[in-house]
Amino acid sequence: MGVKSLLIGLDGATFTVLDPLMEQGVLPFLRSFMEEGVRAGLRTVVPPLTPPAWTSLLTGRTPGHHGIFDFFQLDAPGSKQIRLTTSHDLRCETIAQLVNRYGLRATVLNFPVHFPPPALDGYVIAGWMPWRQLRLGCHPADLYDRLKQLPGFHPRELAMDMSLEAKATEGCSEDEYVDWAELHARRERHWLAVARHLIQKDPTELVAILLDGPDKIQHLCWRFLDPSLWPERPTPEERRIREACLAYFRQLDGVLEEMVAMAGPEATVVIASDHGFGATTEVFHVNTWLEQAGYLAWSTEAPVDEEQDGLLGMGHLSRHTRWLDWERTRAYAATPTSNGIHIVTAEHNDGHGVRPEEYARFRAELADALRNVTDPVTGEQVVSRIWTREEAFPGEAAGCAPDLTLELRDGGLVSILPADMPLRPRPRPAGAHRPVGVFIARGPGIRQGMAFKELSILDMAPLLLYSMALPVPADLEGRVPLEIFEPSFRAKRRVETAPAVGQREQLSTDSARESAYDEEAEAVLVARLRDLGYIE
Structure with missing residues (x-):
């Protein structure tokens, strides 16, 4: 069976940038995709931050229920010690795990809070991974070795690490901006190659992939992308940086077109962001x-x-x-x-x-x-x-x-x-997160050429389940946004509710390590924490 639903995450995508680029012809595919489907603002959680927001999108639960609040986590309530957030901190099942419950398979690529990778019936490559640890973030265990056989496979550019995350947040010299944009253009192509390989060789009913270049580029280059900040008389260097940003978005448009084509004409395709963007x-x-x-x-x-x-x-x-x-x-x-x-x-x-x-x-x-x-x-x-x-x-x-x-x-x-x-x-001015991101969707039963004011990021998990004709657990906090579907489709496919799935207990630090990490993996994680300054 082929792909039923494709979720493409565009980290930090905002209509503030996408709309002008569509009007200027930089994003022709995205513009046509939107005209054939629906769009809306997508309100995120508090705070509008990548780990809690993507986790809410994938679980349909708010941070107070799923337990992810930041890139980092206190060891325990009242503790002074912080550590990297891992999948062991997640208290709720994700959409991929729910799909597995109903006997279908899932592929999840590059999303945060997926390390150690959950043992899905399908495939996982954890996001926000230092490239040297990428093998540890892959499921099944032989997936990394299979990916190494792909032409042009480049783990150092495919993965992320803290030094790059800090650069996006803290800033860097403008001399590096063009290289920064070009790096993320290459990264999206690498993720496209991985998705193509998995979809062609062993398609799963649900495929979810996160492309995080928009967030990383907008943090540093916001003043080159926001029309309200673009100067009347830009310098040659400003023009050069803006053109590098536009080149990234042109390539992103091509990546989106290929991914949607790979999913096939009968797939429901949802493009969503975890938050919006604005100036700080x-x-x-x-x-x-x-x-x-x-x-x-x-x-x-x-x-x-x-x-x-x-x-x-x-x-x-x-x-x-x-x-x-x-x-x-x-x-x-x-x-x-x-x-x-x-x-x-x-x-x-x-x-x-x-x-x-x-x-x-x-x-x-x-x-x-x-x-x-x-x-x-x-x-x-x-x-x-x-x-x-x-x-x-x-x-x-x-x-x-x-x-x-x-x-x-x-x-x-x-x-x-x-x-x-x-x-x-x-x-x-630099780029900073805003509470409203983007939602764009096209597929069977979805209306065409319509814009809705706003949906909730919590609605995405119920929507994906509904698009696959699967029941929606009662404890999901979002809803199926039925207004985006044609009345005739809604009449044929009713929303079916399933019993609440509930929450799991958070694993203690000791039990989490005992159940997930062998001796080699432990050494790599300790080295990572040392590099980050968590331990001496």
């Missing part, structure tokens, strides 16, 4: 603000402002354990990616911190103080919205989530680094 123009050093407000104290090991690399602190993620004076700190941000603040509680910090009876009052006081942070020049509010843990992450898995999650006025990320002032302008 400043950096809020939240730990510096917490210090100045009396909530945080640096230790003698914290660097002075001049000693740091980067704007946000991606290279210093675990070092806050040494940089903070834990006897005097009551609140801190552990990572720049989640925009989250953790409250230090006395029960988890040898009696130092906020006592249980003080917690609600303290958190409310801290949130009010953050709402009153203003730009010293304009007087404008810096933090536009604040969620408590219960508001942002309702569910049984919320114990490791931040106590407060911030939305900044420019949509950017906080910095965890010490600084001489809490708020600094960026030298140039």
